[in-house]
Amino acid sequence: MKKNISLLVAVLLLPWLLYFSAGQSWVRIIDFSLLYLMLSLGLNVVVGYAGLLDLGYIAFFAVGAYCYALLSSPQFGIHWPLLVILPIGAVCAGLFGVLLGAPTLRLKGDYLAIVTLGFGEIIRIFLNNLSSPVNITNGPQGISDIDPLHLGSIVFNHGLVFGDIRIPSVINIYYLFLLAVIITMIFSSRLERSRVGRAWMAIREDELAASCVGIHTKRYKLLAFGLGATMGGLSGGLFAGFQGFVSPESFTLMESVMILCMVVLGGMGHIPGVIVGSLLLSILPEVLRETAGWQRGLFGQVIVDPANLRLIMFALALVVMMLVRPEGLIPSALRRKEMQHE
Amino acid sequence: MSTFWQQVVNGLTLGSIYALVALGYTMVYGIMELINFAHGDVVMVGALIALSVSELLIHQGLSLPLALSIAIMVSVLVCMVLGWTIEKIAYRPLRHAPKLAPLITAIGLSLLLQQIAALIWGKSYLPFSHTLTTTSWSWHGVVISALQLDIFGLSLLLMFLLWHLVHHSKLGRAMRATAQSVAFAQLMGVNTDRVISQTFVIGSALAAVAGVMDVMYYAVGNYTMGFLLGLKAFTAAVLGGIGNLKGAMLGGLLLGVVEALGAGYIGDITHGFFGSNYKDVFAFLVLILVLIFKPNGLLGSNTQEKV
Numbered sequence: 146m147k148k149n150i151s152l153l154v155a156v157l158l159l160p161w162l163l164y165f166s167a168g169q170s171w172v173r174i175i176d177f178s179l180l181y182l183m184l185s186l187g188l189n190v191v192v193g194y195a196g197l198l199d200l201g202y203i204a205f206f207a208v209g210a211y212c213y214a215l216l217s218s219p220q221f222g223i224h225w226p227l228l229v230i231l232p233i234g235a236v237c238a239g240l241f242g243v244l245l246g247a248p249t250l251r252l253k254g255d256y257l258a259i260v261t262l263g264f265g266e267i268i269r270i271f272l273n274n275l276s277s278p279v280n281i282t283n284g285p286q287g288i289s290d291i292d293p294l295h296l297g298s299i300v301f302n303h304g305l306v307f308g309d310i311r312i313p314s315v316i317n318i319y320y321l322f323l324l325a326v327i328i329t330m331i332f333s334s335r336l337e338r339s340r341v342g343r344a345w346m347a348i349r350e351d352e353l354a355a356s357c358v359g360i361h362t363k364r365y366k367l368l369a370f371g372l373g374a375t376m377g378g379l380s381g382g383l384f385a386g387f388q389g390f391v392s393p394e395s396f397t398l399m400e401s402v403m404i405l406c407m408v409v410l411g412g413m414g415h416i417p418g419v420i421v422g423s424l425l426l427s428i429l430p431e432v433l434r435e436t437a438g439w440q441r442g443l444f445g446q447v448i449v450d451p452a453n454l455r456l457i458m459f460a461l462a463l464v465v466m467m468l469v470r471p472e473g474l475i476p477s478a479l480r481r482k483e484m485q486h487e
Numbered sequence: 488m489s490t491f492w493q494q495v496v497n498g499l500t501l502g503s504i505y506a507l508v509a510l511g512y513t514m515v516y517g518i519m520e521l522i523n524f525a526h527g528d529v530v531m532v533g534a535l536i537a538l539s540v541s542e543l544l545i546h547q548g549l550s551l552p553l554a555l556s557i558a559i560m561v562s563v564l565v566c567m568v569l570g571w572t573i574e575k576i577a578y579r580p581l582r583h584a585p586k587l588a589p590l591i592t593a594i595g596l597s598l599l600l601q602q603i604a605a606l607i608w609g610k611s612y613l614p615f616s617h618t619l620t621t622t623s624w625s626w627h628g629v630v631i632s633a634l635q636l637d638i639f640g641l642s643l644l645l646m647f648l649l650w651h652l653v654h655h656s657k658l659g660r661a662m663r664a665t666a667q668s669v670a671f672a673q674l675m676g677v678n679t680d681r682v683i684s685q686t687f688v689i690g691s692a693l694a695a696v697a698g699v700m701d702v703m704y705y706a707v708g709n710y711t712m713g714f715l716l717g718l719k720a721f722t723a724a725v726l727g728g729i730g731n732l733k734g735a736m737l738g739g740l741l742l743g744v745v746e747a748l749g750a751g752y753i754g755d756i757t758h759g760f761f762g763s764n765y766k767d768v769f770a771f772l773v774l775i776l777v778l779i780f781k782p783n784g785l786l787g788s789n790t791q792e793k794v
Contacts, residue, residue, distance in 0.1 A: 198587065248779045255522050258590070259721060260778055263771035266718075270768055398714075402594050409591055456602045463595030468580050471588040 160319040172315040176387065178427035179322040180380050185407040185423040186329045186416070187376030192405065193414030194342060195369035196349030198258040200401050201245075201265025205374040207272060207396035208241050209234040209381025211282065214391045217292040220283065224292055231382045238378020239371045241268075246370035250363055265401055272393040287392025294321065294386035302387070318387055325383060329376055334416055336372070345369055346414075410466055412473030421474055429462075430455045489628030494751040495744055500635040500704065502743020503642035507697035508720030509727070509735040510649060511690030517666045517730035518686055519582075524593035525573055526694060527717015528600035529566050533695030534702040534712060535608050536562040538615050551617055563695040570691025574684055597714075604710040613708045638700045645693060646736050652689075653732060662686060666730065715767065719746075722774040728787025737785060745773055 163171045188202045212234035216225050249260050276284030293302030301321050305312045336342050344365045347355035356362045385391050403426065411422020433455035508530055515523045537558040544554035577592040623632040653659035661682045664672040669679050701716060702708045723742040727734025750766035777784065 198590070249775070252778055252782065255520075255586075255590070256725070256778055256782065259522070259725070260775055262718070263722075263774050267768055267771050270765065274765060399598075402598075406591060406594070409587060413587070450606070453602050453606050456598060457606075460595045460599035460602065464577055464592045464599070467584075467588045467592045467595070468577075471581065471584045 156323065157320075160316045164313060164316060169313065169315055172313075172319060174428060174431050176315060176318050176322055178424055179319070179326050180384055180387075181404065181407065181427040182326050182420060182423045183322075183329050183380035183383075184377055184404050185411075185419050186326075186333050187373045187380070188404050189373075189408050189414065189416070189419045190333060190336065190345075190376065191369050191373035192408055193419070194337060194345040194349065195366055196345075197250075197366060197369060198255070198261070198405075199370075199373070200258045200262035200398070200405065201268070202261070202373070202377060202404055203396045203398075203401040204245075204265040204268040205238040205242060205377030206381040206384065206400075207268055207393075208238040208374075209378030210385040210391045210395070211272065211288075211381075212237050212378070213382040213385035214288040214291050215281075217386075218288055219290050220288050227294060227296060227386065231379060234382040235375045235378040238381065239375035242370040242372075242374025242377075243367055245374075246367045250366045250370075262398065262401070265396075265398060269393050269396050272396070282393075285393060287390060287394070289390045291385055291389045291391065293389065294318070294383065302389070322383065322387075325379070329379075330416060330420075333376075337414075337416070341365065341368065349414075406463055410463070410473055412476040415473075415475060415477035418473050418475035418477070425474075426459075430459060433458050490751060491748070492627075492629045494747040496629060496631055496635065498744035498747030499740060500638050500743070501747060502723075502740035503639050504697050504700050504704070504716075504739075505720045505723045505743055506736045506739025507642050507645060507693045507700075508716060509723040509739045510646070510732065511694050512717075512721050513724040513727075513729055513732065513735040514662075514686050514690050516724070518662065518683060519578070521578065521589050522593065522721065523573075523578075523687075523690075524590065524717075525577075525596040525600060526690065527713035527715075527720070528597045528604075529569055529573075529691050529713070530694045530698040530701070530716055531604060531708075531710060531713030532569060532600060532698070533562040533566045533691075534698030534708050535604060535613070535710070536565050537695075537699040538613055538702050538708045539608070541617065542615075545617060555617075559696065559699050562699060563692050566691040566695035566698075567688045570687040570694075571684055574687040579680070579683075601710050601713070608708075608710060610710060615702050615706050615708060634703060638704060641696070641700070645696060649689070649693070650732060658682070658685060719770045722770045725774060725784055726777050728784025731784065731786050734784055734786035741785075742770060742773060745769060 160172050160175065163175065184202070184206060187205075188199065191197050191199045191202070213230050215221060216223050216230045216233065217227075218224075245261065245264050249257060252260060272282045273285055275282040276286075282288070293300050295301060299305065301317045302314055303317075304314050305317055344355070344360045347358070347360055348362050348365060352362055384395075404423075407423040407426045408419055409422070410426060411420065412418025434451055508526065511526050511529075512523060515521060515526070537555075540561050541554045541558035544557060545551060549557075573596060577596050578589055581589045581592060621632075623630050625631075653662060661672065661677045662685075664675060664677055665679045665682045672679050672682075697716075697720075698713075701712065719742065720739065723738035724735045725738070726742055727736070727738025729735075746766060746769045749769040753765060
């Protein structure tokens, strides 16, 4: 208990420490990594618990983001409040999840991965092209001037002032996202230990055996797809409100892959692993961005473009990690045992 | 009607490129049940190397056909080495790991190859302006260029050679045995590790040739060109029945034609609501429909799941 309280205090103080030591941009990076964490938790339900490999997960994030963007921007002149749009976005994404899941659940492993990948690309191609003859998504330019995240008169994207204390906007957003992450985390850890969670794990380990003990595999797999997509949609909405701008550029296959890597690298189906994986992979590339400065210091010039270099390091990390520790950094006890047996 | 046949001709050209890449996917999948995600990027490497080498040689004053042949040979060799290395480093150590692990390394490798290519060749689109010949024949309004015939003919020849190799050589027999059961092939004295290596090498050589064709056909190359091409080729392999050589050839040609016809007619059918900018959607639609209605593909065999 004491450990938990000190952890909570540390998490609450973190943005202030970063803000005063490293500056605002680093708090912003942490904000984004919280969004990634939410996404990974959502994908963890699909891949980690139910064992369904989804390579198009970013599509649900996109659906949530575009829902928010369309319902609170000058695009259609609609400006609905946050508490209405976020659920709409989440439900829409969930529906898309079921829509994708229903016809494809007969497929296994690699095949499912490729179909979901195709689905993700189709969504992106549509977002890119649904600008004529009826302009819905504004094409590759995307939608800008999206309303900030706000509850009544509290606007999270602006700084808040309480008497003498002024809370900077990035820290506001941090607390908001932290709340969302904690809710998602509690939700998925309860799911994991429920009847549903046990059914998912049975399906993951052996689908045929699971159906033999009376688990309605199709229904549970659909549920996993739907719930995972809902979480993705929710974080998509938060993303749109935070960024104030969405475009199809943000929803490429690379992002789906990134989130999958977060889940797998950390330890599939194990929430602490997912947390470590997603924080590591979302912050590491930003640290690698700094290499331009190091290169200048060492060689007097930038030899390798840091944007390339960070992706190369990232790719190498993926390969090496899988070769050295395929079960992930912090695997669940069950999974670790499985790996040791083999 | 001439539009129709014109699109069929274009589709067959495109489809023969898809088929060559699809063969690489299908051979590897047939033997290891692994989707080699980095295969599309091997195509890209082959294409860009051929592009650079031929530019260089032409600059040195070599004649175009000679420069191109040398370029193709160099890129085939480089890709063979690349394919061998990929298998050795990234897949062999994971032969007994859970299935997700090799998939993730494959994705990592794909990213790695793309970024290294971006470092070497830059991120802009590289033009390839040398054409072997501009001859073309017109017949009832349908235009067929010599390049299209060359691409089609060369891929048919390669497919025939591969077919012969798999069905009438010692290596081919070893490959088929390994595909049926690795353990039993080993019991029969087949060095399965070597067979798997050789499969990767052959697939990569075909990929290199496909890459050169792609660069010549579109007259442009880029470090990201492998991704979509690879995905479409994989679709072709699934369409024909993955693991089946004939299937990959048929699937490739069919997918090329479907895509060309789709792109040609979608505007008319939807009265301009959807345009040819949706052409990449067709491959995915075909993929999803095939997997839902005929998951074993057109020529694939049924597999029964066992506990």
